Amino acid sequence: MVKQQGIGTSHAKIILMGEHSVVYGQPAIALPLPSVRLTATLTSRQDNQQIIKSRYYHGDIENLPSSMAGIKKLVKALSARFNTQERGWDLTVESQLPAERGMGSSAASAIAIIRAFFDYYDEPLDRTVLLQLADIEEQVTHRSPSGLDAATVSSEKPLFYIKGRIGVPIEMNLDASLVIADTGKKGATKEAITAVKDELTTNKEYAETRISHLGELVNQTKDYLAKNDVEHLGEALNFAQTDLAALNVSDPSLDHLIHIARDNGALGAKLTGGGRGGCMIALAQTAMGARRLASILKENGAQQVWLQPLDKRGND
Numbered sequence: 186m187v188k189q190q191g192i193g194t195s196h197a198k199i200i201l202m203g204e205h206s207v208v209y210g211q212p213a214i215a216l217p218l219p220s221v222r223l224t225a226t227l228t229s230r231q232d233n234q235q236i237i238k239s240r241y242y243h244g245d246i247e248n249l250p251s252s253m254a255g256i257k258k259l260v261k262a263l264s265a266r267f268n269t270q271e272r273g274w275d276l277t278v279e280s281q282l283p284a285e286r287g288m289g290s291s292a293a294s295a296i297a298i299i300r301a302f303f304d305y306y307d308e309p310l311d312r313t314v315l316l317q318l319a320d321i322e323e324q325v326t327h328r329s330p331s332g333l334d335a336a337t338v339s340s341e342k343p344l345f346y347i348k349g350r351i352g353v354p355i356e357m358n359l360d361a362s363l364v365i366a367d368t369g370k371k372g373a374t375k376e377a378i379t380a381v382k383d384e385l386t387t388n389k390e391y392a393e394t395r396i397s398h399l400g401e402l403v404n405q406t407k408d409y410l411a412k413n414d415v416e417h418l419g420e421a422l423n424f425a426q427t428d429l430a431a432l433n434v435s436d437p438s439l440d441h442l443i444h445i446a447r448d449n450g451a452l453g454a455k456l457t458g459g460g461r462g463g464c465m466i467a468l469a470q471t472a473m474g475a476r477r478l479a480s481i482l483k484e485n486g487a488q489q490v491w492l493q494p495l496d497k498r499g500n501d
Contacts, residue, residue, distance in 0.1 A: 191305025195296040197221035198289040199365055199457045199466060199493075202425055203346075203403045205381050205434055207333055207362035209256050211400030214355065214407065215337040216363075218493060222287070223280040223338075225297035227305040230273035235264075239278040244315035246276075255325035259295055262321050263302045276301070283489065285371035287458015292334035295322035312351075315339060324476045327374055345407055355407065359495035361415045364446070364467045365457070368438035371489035372463025377434040378447045380461075384432055395428040402428075410495075419452025419468045426455035434460035438486075443467075445485045449478055 196219045203213025230236070235246045242250060249257045254368075264270045275296065297319045302325040303310040319335035327334075336352040337344050344352035384392040402421045409418040426443060429435055435443075439456045446454040446467035454467040467482070469475035472494065479490040 187229075188305050188307060189228060191300070191301045191303070192227075193225045193297040193304060195223050195293040195300070195338045196257040197223075197289065197293060198334060199363075199464065200333065201343070201363075201457070201466070202406045202421065203333075203399060204287075204456070204458060204460065205377065205432060206396045206399035206403075206428075207346065207348055207380070208381075209396050210348060211396060212345060212403045212407075213333055214343060214345055214403055214410075215352075216343045216493065217337050217340050218288070218365075218491065219341060221281050221491065222366060223278070223282055223293045223297050225294070226275075226277045226279075227301040228275045228277070230275060232367035233273040235260075235273060235457075236275045237278070238275060238382075240280065240326060241284070255322035256294060256298070256362025257289060258325055259298060259318065259322040260404070262318065263299065267302065267306050267308075269306075270332075274305075283334040283367055285374075285463065286367055287372050287374075287460070287463040288365075289334040290318060291326045292323055293321040293338040296344050296497050298340045307492045312339070328378060343410075345403075345473050347480060355410060357410050357495055359410055359413055359415065359418070360453070360470075361418070361495050362469050362472050362496060363493040364469060364475050364479050364482065365493060366442050366446075366450075366467070366479070367380040367462055367464050367489040368442060368462055369486065370436075370438045370462035371462035372459045374459030377460040380433040392432060396433050399425060399428050415452060415468070415470060422453030422455045422468055423447070429456055429460060438462055439465050442482055442485065442487055446484060449481045450474060451478060 201214045207213035282288050284290045333346050342354040346352040402425050406421050442465050443454040451467035456468045457464050469478050475492050
């Protein structure tokens with residue numbers, strides 16, 4: 186049965202700990218940001234045109250720019266799955282997520298589009314199929330994706346994740362808040378992935394030590410979240426940033442905001458996401474401290490900030 190309209194939703198995410206090392210088999214912890222939403226709407230047309238409407242492109246699917254090649258491949262796969270290559274539709278994507286900032290914009294788009302197609306054709310969709318289909322887009326956009334982005338932008342709870350396995354939800358009730366700040370510079374995930382690979386080639390033992398240490402920090406962080414150990418969590422964030430910088434995935438725009446945060450009361454701060462631009466996160470002891478820190482970061486160059494409580498209410 187085909188509806189006149191299908192709707193799919195998703196939301197932003199950040200990686201709390203485990204960027205890049207997760208690609209090499211280490212664990213990671215990621216947090217969903219349900220208040221930063223994305224909606225895809227699939228609507229029937231009378232003709233056989235297939236039109237994409239988004240803030241980046243408005244036109245026929247065949248003319249999508251190369252930056253949206255992953256979306257094109259995904260939509261083609263969905264059309265083939267439902268045997269509707271000749272059916273006309275409008276696919277409208279409305280997003281609150283900044284692109285190329287490590288907040289899962291491409292994965293969120295993929296998840297919402299998949300859900301919209303399955304809703305349109307009134308077909309049930311289980312999580313395994315959802316993530317398998319999302320990987321079609323992510324393989325194009327991120328080369329060797331861990332699957333973490335898609336898993337988190339489709340989840341309502343924080344996830345403890347190991348590549349190739351199903352993410353395990355984590356219950357958090359931490360007396361602290363996160364500040365997420367956008368450097369204003371697009372992240373360069375592919376460049377950062379290449380930088381880590383180069384480091385593993387030219388300085389193998391050193392790079393492997395950093396990657397293993399990031400994995401240890403993730404396991405420690407899981408305990409800190411469970412025990413409401415805010416001080417040690419802050420220290421772990423700082424140690425992780427040191428490892429990520431050593432792997433050449435940080436940059437001056439991130440380093441600047443991270444130092445500002447630490448100099449103004451943050452318990453810890455690090456980049457989040459692919460790196461080489463994008464966003465950083467800072468841990469504040471209180472909601473008031475988080476608001477103050479957010480203002481200071483904006484005064485010092487952050488283009489946009491978001492606040493995420495880490496108590497149970499903040500993750501519901």
